[in-house]
Amino acid sequence: MKSNFNDKQIQILEVAEILFSEKGFDGTSIRNIAKLAKINIAMVSYYFGSKERLLESLIIYRTSDLKNQLENLLKEEIEPIEKVNKLIELYINRINSNRGIYRILHFEFASKKREQNLNAISELKKGNLKSLETIIEEGQRKGVFRKDIIIPLITPTILGTFFHFHMNKPFFENLLNLKTENLYNNYIETNLTKHIQQTIKALLIYES
Template sequence: MIQLSEKQLQILKIAEELFSKNGFDGTSVRTIAKMANINIAMISYYFGSKEKLLETLVSYRISNFQVAIGKTIENESTYVGKIDAIIALLIKRIHEGRKIHKLVHFELSREDQKIDFSNYLKKKDENIQLFTNLIKAGQADGSFNKHVDIELIVPTVLGTYFNLYYNKKIYSEAQGLFDEESFDHYVLNNLTQHIQKTIKALLTYEA
């Protein structure tokens, strides 16, 4: 995991809030420094530039997530339990960081991309590999069937979440979720349990 000082973490936390609210282009280094109650020069000293600050932020978040996945795998005794726990962790992390996640994907899709996301993408691939290896181990153990398309498991999880999130208004009206607290509860409970059941059905169903 990336090691950062308390001051660096404080700056990243404030930058994340501002990036999430105003976007990358809409957030100035001056505003970040003002909100963090520091001199602008400190951001240059710690990160070099606004671009490098965002690179550090996303790399730190995904590196931290990798550690959490490892601990989750260690703490659960069964393969089904490990899958359930990882899905719950993934949905929680994605939901809590959904705005910065959206920003990252916007920046990745830009033709005039300003940010170097190579480390982020490398860590993302490593996290997916951890998940893939877990499923393969479950297949070897006999807990999961050997015919599931492993490459589609993570897209199934994320696709289900983002379909709900990007159609939030429609689902909120249908389910009576008229405030953020009730929507968060629905995501972290009802949606998470639905995705867990879906993935377990895919992994354990013998065609």
């Protein structure tokens, strides 16, 4: 499916994202989407055909540029650990600024109702893992990274830390005195990201 959408399609996709993340896929109708987007129901069907195809398009819309960003990162002439740090920044920034789509993806994997969308997400995950493997293997060839790294567990370590922090947002806001949304987001971009980078570095680098 194409990843270049026109303005009207993007309007529909962004409204669908809001509703899917709030009410779930099954709790949202095409009529709900059309009403909030202030368009005719027929237009949603014209552009996407079905609610399932609309969800597939939403996943593509929110994730299609990640592949290019990872490919560009692999080409950078920097040390492997710096590539890992940049990859972590990329992951955390994307998830924190696109919480709606990741909430939807979580619901989809939990429900296991739409195999086509699960396959699309799985292919995306495989591509992301391949980029991570390339970086780790480069570090191993250079003798910088450990040989006994379980590469598929690196991403869950990164994302698990973020999601634990975010799912306990009220607790950490109070604990760390993050009184505004800006303070909360800034803490994620700086302190939390740095903590995750240090954690992953400790897993990758040989002990001195």
